[in-house]
Amino acid sequence: MPLELRTLIGPDGSLQLSQAEVPQPRPAAADEVVVRVEAAPINPSDLALLLGGADLGQAQAARVQDRPAVVAPVPPERLAGLAARIGQPLSAGNEGAGTVVAAGSAPEAQALLGRRVAVLALPGQGIYAQYRAVAASQCLALPPGASAAQGAAAFVNPLTALGMVETARREGHTALALTAAASSLGQMLLRLCQGDGLELVCIVRRPEQAALLRAQGARHVVDSSAPDFAARLVDTFAATGTRLAFDATGGGAMPGQLIQAMEAALLRQPGRGYDRYGSQIHKQVYIYGYLERGPTALPPGLGMAWGVNGWLVFSFWRALPPERRAALQARIAAELTTTFATRYEREWTLDELLTPEALRACAQMATGRKCLLRLAPDGS
Amino acid sequence: MPLELRTLIGPDGSLQLSQAEVPQPRPAAADEVVVRVEAAPINPSDLALLLGGADLGQAQAARVQDRPAVVAPVPPERLAGLAARIGQPLSAGNEGAGTVVAAGSAPEAQALLGRRVAVLALPGQGIYAQYRAVAASQCLALPPGASAAQGAAAFVNPLTALGMVETARREGHTALALTAAASSLGQMLLRLCQGDGLELVCIVRRPEQAALLRAQGARHVVDSSAPDFAARLVDTFAATGTRLAFDATGGGAMPGQLIQAMEAALLRQPGRGYDRYGSQIHKQVYIYGYLERGPTALPPGLGMAWGVNGWLVFSFWRALPPERRAALQARIAAELTTTFATRYEREWTLDELLTPEALRACAQMATGRKCLLRLAPDGS
Numbered sequence: 001m002p003l004e005l006r007t008l009i010g011p012d013g014s015l016q017l018s019q020a021e022v023p024q025p026r027p028a029a030a031d032e033v034v035v036r037v038e039a040a041p042i043n044p045s046d047l048a049l050l051l052g053g054a055d056l057g058q059a060q061a062a063r064v065q066d067r068p069a070v071v072a073p074v075p076p077e078r079l080a081g082l083a084a085r086i087g088q089p090l091s092a093g094n095e096g097a098g099t100v101v102a103a104g105s106a107p108e109a110q111a112l113l114g115r116r117v118a119v120l121a122l123p124g125q126g127i128y129a130q131y132r133a134v135a136a137s138q139c140l141a142l143p144p145g146a147s148a149a150q151g152a153a154a155f156v157n158p159l160t161a162l163g164m165v166e167t168a169r170r171e172g173h174t175a176l177a178l179t180a181a182a183s184s185l186g187q188m189l190l191r192l193c194q195g196d197g198l199e200l201v202c203i204v205r206r207p208e209q210a211a212l213l214r215a216q217g218a219r220h221v222v223d224s225s226a227p228d229f230a231a232r233l234v235d236t237f238a239a240t241g242t243r244l245a246f247d248a249t250g251g252g253a254m255p256g257q258l259i260q261a262m263e264a265a266l267l268r269q270p271g272r273g274y275d276r277y278g279s280q281i282h283k284q285v286y287i288y289g290y291l292e293r294g295p296t297a298l299p300p301g302l303g304m305a306w307g308v309n310g311w312l313v314f315s316f317w318r319a320l321p322p323e324r325r326a327a328l329q330a331r332i333a334a335e336l337t338t339t340f341a342t343r344y345e346r347e348w349t350l351d352e353l354l355t356p357e358a359l360r361a362c363a364q365m366a367t368g369r370k371c372l373l374r375l376a377p378d379g380s
Numbered sequence: 381m382p383l384e385l386r387t388l389i390g391p392d393g394s395l396q397l398s399q400a401e402v403p404q405p406r407p408a409a410a411d412e413v414v415v416r417v418e419a420a421p422i423n424p425s426d427l428a429l430l431l432g433g434a435d436l437g438q439a440q441a442a443r444v445q446d447r448p449a450v451v452a453p454v455p456p457e458r459l460a461g462l463a464a465r466i467g468q469p470l471s472a473g474n475e476g477a478g479t480v481v482a483a484g485s486a487p488e489a490q491a492l493l494g495r496r497v498a499v500l501a502l503p504g505q506g507i508y509a510q511y512r513a514v515a516a517s518q519c520l521a522l523p524p525g526a527s528a529a530q531g532a533a534a535f536v537n538p539l540t541a542l543g544m545v546e547t548a549r550r551e552g553h554t555a556l557a558l559t560a561a562a563s564s565l566g567q568m569l570l571r572l573c574q575g576d577g578l579e580l581v582c583i584v585r586r587p588e589q590a591a592l593l594r595a596q597g598a599r600h601v602v603d604s605s606a607p608d609f610a611a612r613l614v615d616t617f618a619a620t621g622t623r624l625a626f627d628a629t630g631g632g633a634m635p636g637q638l639i640q641a642m643e644a645a646l647l648r649q650p651g652r653g654y655d656r657y658g659s660q661i662h663k664q665v666y667i668y669g670y671l672e673r674g675p676t677a678l679p680p681g682l683g684m685a686w687g688v689n690g691w692l693v694f695s696f697w698r699a700l701p702p703e704r705r706a707a708l709q710a711r712i713a714a715e716l717t718t719t720f721a722t723r724y725e726r727e728w729t730l731d732e733l734l735t736p737e738a739l740r741a742c743a744q745m746a747t748g749r750k751c752l753l754r755l756a757p758d759g760s
Contacts, residue, residue: 049656081681084647085654123655251680267464274465275503276429277692290680298676300631301461304667304692310684312657 002376003067003350004129007050008089009082013074015054017354018064020089025133027104033112034103034133035119038148040096041342042353042362042371043156044183045289046128050092052085053078056363059356068354091126095119097142097151098376101131108136116142118154118332123314128350130376140329146336149372153184153342156313158332160288161189161340163316164246165196166328171284175199175240177258180248180291181221182209184342184370190218191339199240203233224254230261238265243283246311250290256298259283259306278303286311347372382756383447383730384509387430388469389462393454395434397734398444400469405513407484413492414483414513415499418528420476421722422733422742422751423536424563425669430472432465433458436743439736448734471506475499477522477531478756481511488516496522498534498712503694508730510756520709526716529752533564533722536693538712540668541569541720543696544626545576546708551664555579555620557638560628560671561601562589564722564750570598571719579620583613604634610641618645623663626691630670636678639663639686658683666691727752 001021008016025034042050052074059072074082097118103109117139121127125134142151168176176193178186181202193200194217201220202213210221220240222232236242242265245258266279283306287296298308317325332340345365348358353373362371381401388396405414422430432454439452454462477498483489497519501507505514522531548556556573558566561582573580574597581600582593590601600620602612616622622645625638646659663686667676678688697705712720725745728738733753742751 085656088654090654123657123660256675274468274470276465277503277694280503280692280695287684293680295636295680296678298678298688300670300673300675302690304690305695307687307689308678309687310682312660312684314657315660315685 002130004091004126005050005093005350005354006089007052007092009052009074009079009086011086013076013079015052015072015074016062016064016069017050017071017359018062018069019067019350019354021065022129025131027102027109028133029135030104030106031109031136032104032133033100033109033117033136033139034131035098035117035139036101036131036376037096037098037119037127037129038374038376039098039152040093040127040373040375041153041156041344042373043094043153044291045156046093047363049090051359051363052082056356056360059359061355068351070354070356070359072356090124091129093126093128093373094121095153095155096121096127096375097148097154100139103136106136112136112139112141116146116148116151118142118151120155120159120314120317128373128375140332143333143336149344149347150336150341152372153370154332154336154340157185157188157342158340159317159328160185160313161192162328162331163313164189165192165198167286167311167316168198168244171244173198173242173244175201175242175244177201177203177237177242177245178248179203179245179254179258180205180289181218182212183248186213187216188340188342190216195339199242201236201240201242201245230257233257233261234264234268237261238268243281245285247285247287248289249292250287251292251294251296253297253299254292255285255287255296255308256302258285259302259308260299263301263303263306278305280305282306284309288312342370344372345369347374349374382510384471384506385473385730385734386469387432387472389432389454389459389466391466393456393459395432395452395454396442396444396449397430397451397739398442398449399447399730399734401445402509405511407482407489407513409515410484410486411489411516412484412513413480413489413497413516413519414511415478415497415519416481416511416756417476417478417499417507417509418754418756419478419532420473420507420753420755421533421536421724422753423474423533424671425536426473427743429470431739431743432462436736436740439739441735448731450734450736450739452736470504471509473506473508473753474501475533475535476501476507476753476755477528477534480519483516486516492516492519492521496526496528496531498522498531500535500539500694500697508753508755520712523713523716529724529727530716530721532752533750534712534716534720537565537568537722538720539697539708540565540693541572542708542711543693544569545572545578547666547691547696548578548624551624553578553622553624555581555622555624557581557583557617557622557625558628559583559625559634559638560585560669561598562592563628566593567596568720570596575719579622581616581620581622581625610637613637613641614644614648617641618648623661625665627665627667628669629672630667631672631674631676633677633679634672635665635667635676635688636682638665639682639688640679643681643683643686658685660685662686664689668692722750724752725749727754729754
């Protein structure tokens with residue numbers, strides 16, 4: 001029987017990652033297809049669900065149903081936020097690529113039969129499994145000759161980067177800022193902005209990340225570890241007219257600091273009288289990740305024309321009209337090995353991943369480096 | 381020469397409130413009118429600009445150009461946030477009512493000649509003056525027989541309450557929450573929601589405020605001083621389906637607590653599987669005031685489908701299409717003495733207001749009680 005990865009936090013606060021045998025899925029509706037999943041990336045967003053904040057320093061190898069497994073304790077202070085998942089074995093993995101081996105009767109499903117596709121999982125659906133039944137609309141047919149590794153990350157990062165550009169355009173911006181900008185996503189967004197004529201302000205945390213992005217042609221890079229970070233941010237926002245940022249840190253001071261710098265850049269414009277409500281021009285931060293777990297602190301004095309919102313690529317995708325989805329999918333397929341290319345540093349099979357060493361390596365991957373999980377044998 | 385009130389913070393950190401003689405204004409454009417301002421409310425939002433955070437406990441009577449004036453020190457820790465206004469004499473007052481005594485040649489200006497109007501000041505324009513030239517579009521013709529006192533507060537609170545209802549409708553809500561709900565604004569919004577069939581969750585800080593609102597027919601009142609406040613908030617949001625709140629506190633924990641309670645109410649719905657991104661239903665808090673001056677703290681665990689935005693009635697008003705503005709103005713005029721009535725506890729002339737005692741009384745007005753400033757002699 002096919003295998004799938006399961007992540008379970010028990011009532012005792014211990015995380016268990018294991019492999020479960022599950023029945024071979026079949027198309028349950030006319031528009032469904034069954035994908036033999038060949039490869040899937042391990043994104044930071046996947047790790048959060050997979051590891052549940054467990055302390056990997058204390059992880060131990062185990063065996064469940066005679067296959068490799070791992071157990072690790074979740075620190076008590078993190079358990080409160082995880083109450084809703086305790087005792088529920090969950091599948092994980094937001095995306096992957098594989099080959100369609102069965103299809104329902106609908107034309108859009110039949111059209112994919114035998115094709116290699118990228119798959120975007122629905123919430124709760126987890127793609128770290130050897131076979132998955134999904135709706136045809138969750139699939140992107142890869143161009144002929146594309147490998148599973150090339151297509152594995154064709155959804156989350158490409159759609160996130162495209163969603164950021166689309167959001168910027170829709171809200172009338174010609175510049176946007178990104179934190180954690182040296183990530184795979186950041187590098188992808190940089191290529192996209194370079195091609196599309198948008199100014200990207202790249203905010204990074206270390207000088208070597210700044211150098212990496214400059215080597216890729218980034219024109220506006222600000223390093224938050226520099227002593228003059230706050231002033232440089234205002235200067236850069238003023239020079240580029242940046243009033244939109246996507247922030248990966250979520251908690252802490254960064255979202256508020258971004259708005260504060262945008263407001264300071266606006267108030268610097270000559271000829272402004274005093275207005276106690278601040279600038280009337282809207283400033284926006286979208287939080288798309290929570291690298292920092294603490295509360296988000298917004299300082300006073302931001303004026304009244306600002307917004308801080310959560311931003312989830314799945315919600316962006318769902319809200320798109322079908323013709324726009326098709327256009328974005330076509331673009332991803334066409335630029336899969338250029339704009340949207342992802343490089344992998346390491347790869348593992350399920351057996352290999354479920355060891356303390358591999359999980360620690362995965363969790364410690366430096367910015368911009370990624371791991372690939374190999375699932376069903378690659379049919380190519 | 382006509383008088384106007386001036387608020388000035390000097391480089392030494394002292395606030396001075398005084399009366400200045402200014403030239404009689406004339407219509408400077410075809411669409412302008414000159415209003416003899418007869419009465420103006422002293423709203424909490426006016427006090428912030430007027431007093432600049434000065435310590436009224438140390439206020440002293442003074443005389444400037446042989447008229448009553450007041451000086452008071454601004455605590456040093458507040459001066460940093462006021463740097464942009466130091467040394468600039470500012471006018472104050474967001475709204476008022478009076479009679480149009482001169483008009484430009486445009487038909488919309490001529491139509492107002494001799495009429496009593498309510499006036500909404502533009503940023504920097506301050507209505508605490510005996511005469512003001514304003515655009516006809518800043519005026520609302522009051523119904524015949526309305527007094528200046530009845531029309532003085534016809535703009536800010538009525539438009540704020542109408543803007544909240546309009547925002548709720550536009551964003552698809554059938555319920556909304558308001559903090560500081562026992563204020564004049566809150567009582568007005570309650571009447572509006574009762575008439576318009578929207579559920580209003582009134583959040584107050586004291587039991588007697590809860591009683592006041594219940595006596596006016598409020599069905600959902602939550603008292604933040606009660607020990608079970610957090611649980612009651614979730615219950616009330618769940619019962620009413622509230623996913624929108626307007627918050628007057630701004631700083632501190634309240635905005636985050638509102639979203640947290642909305643999210644908890646949504647996650648309580650039966651049949652929900654675990655989703656680490658939280659509920660997919662959008663939750664929104666608009667901050668329309670900063671009764672609390674500290675940073676705004678948003679706790680982790682809000683999910684990804686939420687927004688916190690500044691909200692300013694002037695921006696709402698400016699963004700409305702002209703026909704919608706006309707409709708709202710007509711409604712305010714029609715319901716001026718019912719839905720949109722404001723009661724005044726005290727009233728002062730300019731000379732009377734500019735004493736330490738009157739300013740202290742103004743600043744200490746309890747929730748829901750208001751002061752009126754009498755300017756040019758009432759022409760009625």
